[in-house]
Amino acid sequence: MTGYIRPLQRLSRSDEPTFGGKSANLGELLAADIPVPPGFALSTAAFEAFVTGSDLGQTPDDARANAMRAAPVPEAVREELTLAYTALAEAVGVADPPVAVRSSAIGEDSQEATFAGQQDTYLWVRGSENVCNAARDCWASLYSPTAIAYRARLAETGNAPAMGVTVQLMVDAEVSGVMFTCNPVSGDPSMVAVNSSWGLGLAVVGGEVTPDDFLVSKVTREVVREHIHPKDVQYVPDPGGKGAVRVAVEGDRREAPSLEQADLERLVEVARRIERYFGCHQDIEWALPRGETERVFIVQTRPVTAVAKKPDKPKPASAMSLIMSTFGAAPPKDA
Amino acid sequence: MATTAPKAGAFPSPYEIETPPGCEGWEEMYPYYALFDERRRDTDEHRFWFWNSMHFPMPMPAFDVICIDSPYQAVGAWQNRVFAVPPAMGIDYRCINGYIYISGNPVTDPEKIAERAGFFQERAGYYFQNWSELYGKWRSKMEALINELADLKVPDLPEYEPDEVAFGDDRNTAFYEVLDAYPRALRLGDMMWQHHFEFLLLGYGAYGTFVEFCKGHLPDIPDQHIAQMVAGIDVLLFRPDAELRRLARLAIETGVDGAFQQGHTPDEIDADLQRSDAGQSWLAELEKVKDPWFNMATGDGLYHYYRSWLDDPSIPYASLIGHISALNAGEQIDRPTEEIQRERDRLAEEYGSLLDEDSRAPFNDLLNLSRTVFPYVEEHKFFCDYWFLTRWWNKIREFGALLARNDFLDDGEDVFQLSRYEVASALDELVLTWATGGLPLGPKHWPPIVARRKEILKRLGDWTPPPAVGVTPDAVTDPMTIMLWGVTTERVQEWARQQDGGSVLNGAAASPGLVEGIARVVRSVDQIGDVRDGEILVCGSTSPAWAPIFSKIKATVTDVGGVMSHAAIVAREYGLPAVVGTGRATAAIHTGQTIRVDGSEGTVTLL
Numbered sequence: 009m010t011g012y013i014r015p016l017q018r019l020s021r022s023d024e025p026t027f028g029g030k031s032a033n034l035g036e037l038l039a040a041d042i043p044v045p046p047g048f049a050l051s052t053a054a055f056e057a058f059v060t061g062s063d064l065g066q067t068p069d070d071a072r073a074n075a076m077r078a079a080p081v082p083e084a085v086r087e088e089l090t091l092a093y094t095a096l097a098e099a100v101g102v103a104d105p106p107v108a109v110r111s112s113a114i115g116e117d118s119q120e121a122t123f124a125g126q127q128d129t130y131l132w133v134r135g136s137e138n139v140c141n142a143a144r145d146c147w148a149s150l151y152s153p154t155a156i157a158y159r160a161r162l163a164e165t166g167n168a169p170a171m172g173v174t175v176q177l178m179v180d181a182e183v184s185g186v187m188f189t190c191n192p193v194s195g196d197p198s199m200v201a202v203n204s205s206w207g208l209g210l211a212v213v214g215g216e217v218t219p220d221d222f223l224v225s226k227v228t229r230e231v232v233r234e235h236i237h238p239k240d241v242q243y244v245p246d247p248g249g250k251g252a253v254r255v256a257v258e259g260d261r262r263e264a265p266s267l268e269q270a271d272l273e274r275l276v277e278v279a280r281r282i283e284r285y286f287g288c289h290q291d292i293e294w295a296l297p298r299g300e301t302e303r304v305f306i307v308q309t310r311p312v313t314a315v316a317k318k319p320d321k322p323k324p325a326s327a328m329s330l331i332m333s334t335f336g337a338a339p340p341k342d343a
Numbered sequence: 344m345a346t347t348a349p350k351a352g353a354f355p356s357p358y359e360i361e362t363p364p365g366c367e368g369w370e371e372m373y374p375y376y377a378l379f380d381e382r383r384r385d386t387d388e389h390r391f392w393f394w395n396s397m398h399f400p401m402p403m404p405a406f407d408v409i410c411i412d413s414p415y416q417a418v419g420a421w422q423n424r425v426f427a428v429p430p431a432m433g434i435d436y437r438c439i440n441g442y443i444y445i446s447g448n449p450v451t452d453p454e455k456i457a458e459r460a461g462f463f464q465e466r467a468g469y470y471f472q473n474w475s476e477l478y479g480k481w482r483s484k485m486e487a488l489i490n491e492l493a494d495l496k497v498p499d500l501p502e503y504e505p506d507e508v509a510f511g512d513d514r515n516t517a518f519y520e521v522l523d524a525y526p527r528a529l530r531l532g533d534m535m536w537q538h539h540f541e542f543l544l545l546g547y548g549a550y551g552t553f554v555e556f557c558k559g560h561l562p563d564i565p566d567q568h569i570a571q572m573v574a575g576i577d578v579l580l581f582r583p584d585a586e587l588r589r590l591a592r593l594a595i596e597t598g599v600d601g602a603f604q605q606g607h608t609p610d611e612i613d614a615d616l617q618r619s620d621a622g623q624s625w626l627a628e629l630e631k632v633k634d635p636w637f638n639m640a641t642g643d644g645l646y647h648y649y650r651s652w653l654d655d656p657s658i659p660y661a662s663l664i665g666h667i668s669a670l671n672a673g674e675q676i677d678r679p680t681e682e683i684q685r686e687r688d689r690l691a692e693e694y695g696s697l698l699d700e701d702s703r704a705p706f707n708d709l710l711n712l713s714r715t716v717f718p719y720v721e722e723h724k725f726f727c728d729y730w731f732l733t734r735w736w737n738k739i740r741e742f743g744a745l746l747a748r749n750d751f752l753d754d755g756e757d758v759f760q761l762s763r764y765e766v767a768s769a770l771d772e773l774v775l776t777w778a779t780g781g782l783p784l785g786p787k788h789w790p791p792i793v794a795r796r797k798e799i800l801k802r803l804g805d806w807t808p809p810p811a812v813g814v815t816p817d818a819v820t821d822p823m824t825i826m827l828w829g830v831t832t833e834r835v836q837e838w839a840r841q842q843d844g845g846s847v848l849n850g851a852a853a854s855p856g857l858v859e860g861i862a863r864v865v866r867s868v869d870q871i872g873d874v875r876d877g878e879i880l881v882c883g884s885t886s887p888a889w890a891p892i893f894s895k896i897k898a899t900v901t902d903v904g905g906v907m908s909h910a911a912i913v914a915r916e917y918g919l920p921a922v923v924g925t926g927r928a929t930a931a932i933h934t935g936q937t938i939r940v941d942g943s944e945g946t947v948t949l950l
Contacts, residue, residue, distance in 0.1 A: 149480060
């Protein structure tokens, strides 16, 4: 292989400028022994080869997306991608394994600006031809109207935008969701806040269902609060083999909790390891595979960007002055 | 407490509460100053008063009023005159239909508050700095007081004084001895209450500050975890049950466990044990344990109804039967103290490490101080409310027996239907007529009064007091009201909303868990025996001495109490869901009704 593709486990934080934040982060997670579905990453060099080879240099920004979707993927990139995909298929022992193809933008997932959601994600993609096309569609999404507007708002410096792509084995999730390593509403650092729903993660991330909502103590693993909501829809792999489809949740499962105590305990365990590894609060997407929900897969993680600071969070004060104020005896001014 | 003009539709005026049928004249049982009197209407009607159902869930017998006066004299003296808690003086009480309503006296003048703050900082600071030493002295004082009470003799009135009075020096006649002993008995009670409150405010305040600190920095922390970090390991209050567990094991080891049959009375069990040598040695071992560990009360001690385990061994015997059958079924019954200790340290360590740098030092300091004050918070109940008070009521019973022997009362127990002044008056006439040989009026005077009051109390017991009367405060600012009764602004607003009724009661989430079950409303301790396995206990409040009940029930709901109330503490110890401070559970719920208790959310749903 030349330089376009690298397996996720060989990436680290320092590869972010060439492979993008998402891929680099997944590499970090693997290094920390966090269970991440296997996969590989395309560097920004692949994107640049594509742009150069397609002669798009003069196309105005707002016409680029369509032009890119029609342009061919460079042969060298295509070959490497096919090789990497075939290697993945061999590693997991499945012909044409389903993968998720996601953009991995430069600057995305940074603590300051969450670029997430501005680029497209392609789920349940099978076959190397389709993977190539999905990667191209990711590149094209860099010029979607929302992405253009987003970049304009950030007033980015003159650097030409670039993008990596993450290709990851798809977890056919029975349950999936998001979790924060703190309560983002109250700011409590001793809690993990978990949202979950049936099927693939799309429904939760896309806000199409009101997920089940759990607050779990990091200290004792107790569920401190839970709200089970009716979950009307879920995303499942298209029986036709391509993409994911939205279907109704059947019968009793609508109102049933999507996670049990043991699931929550495993999730909190992983959340704490991720938080310790990165040293700051994390916003984590996870999935429990169908038929083996005792396994936890982390699909992505990024620093929590906005924790509500409790407005009346007490100022630091000595124990004795706090007791005095309990009795309405404010401490002397010079204390 | 800040109040505004009366609002329509909230709580009733204390002056508009009707007397239940057949209870006319109830006022005569209570001191003039305890009533909502027209001469004080202008101020009393514009204050907020809440029913202190935590301490006074039942209508007060006339004598038991001393257990309102003395505690409020004592708590006010410490709070207002010794420590000078800056914004709050003491607590006023009033009586409506036999039920006790209370209201704090605020300090509103900023200059006065500042002046008091100077006293408070210096004096409270001294107590906190020297806590362990001062508390050590306190325990000695309490033990001396309990001995003094035991030594107090209630003399009989002999036909002829013994020779010693005629021939010896310094011997008093019985009339003087009686008139000397009665007020001394009352004064010993006052002394106990003085001791009771010496540390209480500061102890609860230190712990309360730690609780607030945790909730400020860890907003979602379960109350139970806070309590677990502080709670003592080797707690005096757990000793009585620990001794029972030891005796249960001894019974099995020595082969006498067969005597402890479900449904047998303590007398039947004792008789069974007497039949064998092993049984007799077991009973001898029990005797050793009784003093002091059977000085537990069957209730929280503010009524004469609550006897000690010594007086009524059915509760410890029920525990013994339970422990023995659990042990024989192979269950582990010991309190896992090492595990509790490990978990307590682990929680403290983990929570400490999750806090930011700035908060860690005050967290640790407050935790350590809470642990320092907690022995008092837990142990004063045993020394004061159980050990002293159950013996003190028995001392009053001795005066009752004296009056009954002389036909002033039909039964010694009737002494509690007279006020403490009336008892003094009856004793005066008794010793007078004993001395003169004249015809006493007492036997004609007191029994009809007693009979009428018993009937009134019975009827008042069926009346349900509103959770509060007077005006609804904009905010509850009295730190003592919040700290000791858990009556917060939110709680009062909830009570006000619920005046219209509703099928969901809100209270404090005191012990987590969700259960549904059949309610058992228990209004007084003599109804405890009605509780069936698996029911949900609904009551005014509870005490740790009800321990055997907690092994039967599956949840608890109380009218009054915060997360530090006894129902909350015991429920957590037993791992039962508890919602406390609902304001009206005993009024809104009836026995047999199915309810859902959510101890994590603090809600009770009537199904």
